[in-house]
Structures are given as C-alpha cells and as structure tokens.
Amino acid sequence: MMSNSVILVAGAGAIGSILGGMLHDAGHDVTLLGRRAHLEAIARGGLRISGLLGDRTVTGMTLADDPARLGRRFGLIVCTVKSYDTESIAARLADRLTDDGAVVSMQNGLGNIESLIESFGRQRVLGARVIFGAEIPSPGSAHVTVFAQPVAIGPAPAIHREDSPALAARARAIAAMIDAAGVPAVGVDDIMPVLWTKVLYNVALNPLGAILQQHYGALAGDPDVKPIMDRAIEEAFAVARALGVALPFSSAAEYLKVFYEQMIPPTSVHRPTMIRDLHVRGRTEIGALNGKIVELADRLGIGAETNRMLTRLIRAAERARRRAMKTQGER
Known part of the structure; x- marks a missing residue:
C-alpha cells in the first residue's frame, strides 16, 4: 500500500470520521462519504477530532454525500457503514475501486465480508475488527471515548482459501499505514477468531444495553442480567466452535472469565x-x-434460544420506535 494511497471512507460516522481524519492528517488523500449535515459542518470548519487519540482539526478532505458524486477510483475503500447497508453500498461502489485496490470491512457483526465479496470479488476484500468507541457530539466533530485494542485487519482463510497469504501481506501493509497515522493497528493471518471474539462481546452487551439503556459495567453487575449474557455468549461460542473458528479460548467458561475480568473493566x-x-x-x-x-445455529441444528429472544426483543423495539417516529412526524 503506497504512502500516497487514494482512500475512500464509505460511511463517515464516528469511526469512519476518526479513521479518515487521522489518515488525511498523516498525508493521505482521503474522501469521506457520509451524511450531508456532518459533511457540511466539516466543510465549514474542518473535522474536529478529540479524545483518546489526541485533539486536532483536519481540513482539506474531499467530501461526498452520494456515491454517484465520486468522480474517481480509489486504491483503498474503508467500509464503515452499518451492516444492514453493506450490500447496497457495495453495489454502488463496485466500480470505484481500482483493479489492484482493496476494500476493508471495518464493521460490526458477521456477514459483511461475504456481502462485499459479492460486489468486489474475493481477492480484493479484507475484514477488520475495530474495538474502539467513538461518537459524534455534534456535526463536524468526532470524539474517541474508549480504545480497548488495536484495529486488526486480515483475510478469512475459510472464505479466501488460496488467496489468504497474499491478502494477509496486504492487510499488514494497510495496518502499518493506519498505525503510522496514529490509530493503533495490526495485520493478522486470520481475521475470523478476532471478529468472533468481538461478536461474543457484542451479542451479550449490545441488545441488553439498548433494551435497558445501561452501560456495560451496570449490565455485568446486575444479578438478573448476567445469566442472560452468559447464556447468549455460550450459545454463540457453540456456533463458532461448530463452524471450526479457531477461537483463542478452550471453552466458553474461559472466555467468560476474560470477558468479565479483562474486557468489561476498560x-x-x-x-x-x-x-x-x-x-x-x-x-x-x-x-x-x-x-x-x-x-x-438453525443451519447447524444447535440451540440459540437466548439469542433468538434478544433478537426478537430488539426487532420489537425497532418497530415500536418507528411507530413513535411516524406519529411524531405526523403531528
């Protein structure tokens, strides 16, 4: 990956803005693709980055609120859109990646790598695990709230097969570029174990945090919530094990110990x-x-009833919120 790479950040939310801003500040040519209000604020006063990676204001980035307005191709596309938008954004950006370019999924959850491969091809897609937290306090600003571990970038050998060694080398080069820009990052030979380690963390904390509107420490400390988190993790661990994912834990019990003692505190x-x-x-x-x-789990014929319950509760909450939004909009 050349030092003067032309980079597109597809999804300039909090994480995408931080990555794009830091890379541009380090001398790379960065375009942000995002929502109009945020980009208009950046156009007026620059992108104000604050928090654990330092404070700076970044100016001079190219800004676009519609993929149709991107007038060139990119050597690197960093995909940071919400997972439910992966398929649609990939289809719209398929011709915006250079022939020898790479697209990196820096997103939550599972299935994003596969969706990107559908549009970009197996040899040009990498996965990444991002485990730092950020927020947009106001349009034009991005604040890093927590930084747990370096960004990890790599191929998925189970998907990429014989292309994995070459993709792992490319992942290390991209990680080195991001690391040199001030966002700690590493390249790995297999992204799936680290992706799944984060998924185990997310399936416990995200839905319960959203339903109860509590921070992670409160969830872990609640005697009624903790058993639900334990079971959600145990079910997900069983799925990963059945899929042959090389998790760095011998058992769900070992993961749970690390989860409560090492992952939750920071x-x-x-x-x-x-x-x-x-x-x-x-x-x-x-x-x-x-x-x-x-x-x-359904495909594998194993149980996942706690995850099914949490999924249903969140989907019901989504419907309730959309109804409320519609009612408010009609007033």
Whole structure:
C-alpha cells in the first residue's frame, strides 16, 4: 500500500470520521462519504477530532454525500457503514475501486465480508475488527471515548482459501499505514477468531444495553442480567466452535472469565451504539449480531434460544420506535 494511497471512507460516522481524519492528517488523500449535515459542518470548519487519540482539526478532505458524486477510483475503500447497508453500498461502489485496490470491512457483526465479496470479488476484500468507541457530539466533530485494542485487519482463510497469504501481506501493509497515522493497528493471518471474539462481546452487551439503556459495567453487575449474557455468549461460542473458528479460548467458561475480568473493566462506562441507532433510526445491527447467531445455529441444528429472544426483543423495539417516529412526524 503506497504512502500516497487514494482512500475512500464509505460511511463517515464516528469511526469512519476518526479513521479518515487521522489518515488525511498523516498525508493521505482521503474522501469521506457520509451524511450531508456532518459533511457540511466539516466543510465549514474542518473535522474536529478529540479524545483518546489526541485533539486536532483536519481540513482539506474531499467530501461526498452520494456515491454517484465520486468522480474517481480509489486504491483503498474503508467500509464503515452499518451492516444492514453493506450490500447496497457495495453495489454502488463496485466500480470505484481500482483493479489492484482493496476494500476493508471495518464493521460490526458477521456477514459483511461475504456481502462485499459479492460486489468486489474475493481477492480484493479484507475484514477488520475495530474495538474502539467513538461518537459524534455534534456535526463536524468526532470524539474517541474508549480504545480497548488495536484495529486488526486480515483475510478469512475459510472464505479466501488460496488467496489468504497474499491478502494477509496486504492487510499488514494497510495496518502499518493506519498505525503510522496514529490509530493503533495490526495485520493478522486470520481475521475470523478476532471478529468472533468481538461478536461474543457484542451479542451479550449490545441488545441488553439498548433494551435497558445501561452501560456495560451496570449490565455485568446486575444479578438478573448476567445469566442472560452468559447464556447468549455460550450459545454463540457453540456456533463458532461448530463452524471450526479457531477461537483463542478452550471453552466458553474461559472466555467468560476474560470477558468479565479483562474486557468489561476498560469499557465499563461505555454504552452500545445500538441505543442511539434504536432512538435515531429505529433500526439496529441486530441482524448481523444475535440474529446471525440464530441463523447459523438453525443451519447447524444447535440451540440459540437466548439469542433468538434478544433478537426478537430488539426487532420489537425497532418497530415500536418507528411507530413513535411516524406519529411524531405526523403531528
């Protein structure tokens, strides 16, 4: 990956804005594709980045609120849209990637790599695990709230097969570029174990945090909530094991110990973005998280009733919120 790569961040929300802003500030040519209000604020006063990766104002990025307005091709596309938008954005950007370019899924949940491959082809798609938290306090600004571990980028050998070694080398080059821009990142040979480790974390915390509107520490400390989280994780762990994912844990019990003792403490005051997604959009990424666990479990013939319950509760909450939004809009 050349130092002067032309980069598109497809989905300039909080995470995408941070990545794009840091890369542009490091000298790369970055285009942000996102929502109009946020981009208009950036056009007026620059992108104001604050929080755990330092404070800076980034100017000079190219801004677009519609893929149709992108007038060139890109050597790297960083996909940070919500998982339910992956298929549609990929179809619209398929001709915007150079022949030797790469697209990296920096998204929550499972199924995004496969969706991107449908449009871009197996040899040009990488996965990534992002486990830092960020928010947009106001249009034109992005604030890093928590940074748990470096961004991990790599292929999925079970999907990429013989292309994996070449893609792993490309992932290391992209990770080195992002790391040099001030966002800690590493390349890995197999992204699926780290993706699944985050999925195990998300299936417990995201839906319950959204339903109860609580931060992670409160969820872990509640005697009625903790058994539900335990069971959601145990079911997801069983699915990963059945799929042959090389999780770095010998058992669900070992993962749960790490989850409560090492993962929760540094993110204890963090609230899932699913809370805001539910309130602002009436739509969440539940389908790529608990819903995907249920889909895979059904295919494998194993149980996932806790994940099924959480999926149904969030989908009911989505419908209720959309009805409320519609009623408010009619007033």
